[in-house]
Amino acid sequence: MSDFAFLLIKAILWVAVGVGMVPFIIYFERKFAGFFQSRMGPTYAGPWGALQSFGDMAKLLSKEDLTPDWADKPVFRLAPYILFVPGFLAMALVPFGALGKDIFGYQVDLVIADFDAGLIMFLALGSIAVYGIVFAGWASNNHWSLLGGLRQGAQMVSYELSMGLALVGVILMANSLNLSEIVQGQSGNFWNWYFIPQIVAFVIFFVASIAELNRAPFDLAEAEQELVAGHMTEYSGMRWGLFMFGEYVNMVVMSAIIATLFFGGYKAPFTFLEFVPGFIWLLAKIFFLIFMYMWIRWTLPRYRYNQLMDIGWKVFLPLAIANLAVTAIIVSVVQ
């Protein structure tokens, strides 16, 4: 019984942290966008404008919820949820502390789902999230939406391949698909983290994750200058807000996964810093990666469509395969 109670508490807490972070990440995105352009960003709502996202939320909730007459209505309404529910599910896989940790005399696993095929699960959920965008593009029955959905679908197919192959290197090194065991494989100081031996895989995964998250410079699906708002063109009010929300939830999850796979998850960078709870290290790493995503977004212009495909198929896929081969040889020789 206590196991189930702990599971419930963990699930609620972790989801609450994820949801609670999103408005502030949106706020930081706007603030940092200002800073990168020598502006101030939002300053009025609350101290330093920190309540800006909540004001936006109130505004979006009070807006009219339009559904176009010619839309495929059930699919149109379903699409935003498909985008962010897999994100939440993937959060369950991320360990935020050691297994069997002693808390108030109970043995607690600080991960919601200690799942043997965790990475496969994550990749599967990541692929489902794409359907949200493709469905939105199709169901809106609008040229721009359809083009946006198509682009996103094509982008996803090209980048998930190299993403998955990049992960195989990590799987080989950790000899496991379980995220908790992958973190255990990185214990010790920061030079034991996988981003050093797997630097190629890390770069490929990071760039592919930008494409997967549909952020600049790979935001072809909602390229404002060409497609109005891509798959979100026909959405209004809080339904549009859900798309935004889903995008940022996916960003948190993707950062958490990258932190877990390449940056030692909840491990401290030095063994003598282990008195700080693992949860705080994980959050620090997530915020660092999110800041990198923002920095890249506000620096680089959007790639052209054929350049995007070139990078995906002609550069990342061969590199990922080469990385996999080299890792496989080294791992088999060492063991």
Add this chain to the structure above:
Amino acid sequence: MGLKDIIKKSAFVEIIQGMSVTGGYFVGPKVTVEYPKEHVTVWPRYRGLHALLSDPDTGRINCSGCHLCETICPSQCIYIETSEGAVDNRKHIDTFDIDLSRCIFCGFCEEVCPCAAIVMTPVHELATYDKGDFFLTKEKLLANQVNAHKELIKG
């Protein structure tokens, strides 16, 4: 694509250069002027709200009633009425009205005035809730001379 290019691209040289530029702006000073809280400097030749100047010693209006400003005004927003002066052979200004809702702030009236009587001041926050406030009478224009540039007032 030569070897040099491949090395450059695989090391993200140009992307890192670009990110260092934006990173510099991130920590650098911000150019935003938070308007209602702070204001930018208004330059001396700025053409804002009009003012009629009067002699600080005698208190007499500088305007000689020549109607040049009324004539040159492209939007015809100045209306002047004069009468034969009872004192010292000068015309008396009975009415001097400017309809700000028609004024285009071109500054011709100020340029053409032979007596430097009508001038433009740096006052530029003219928004109001009452359209009647846009109709400036001689009294309002004279009252606004406190905002005129100091070197324009004979002293």
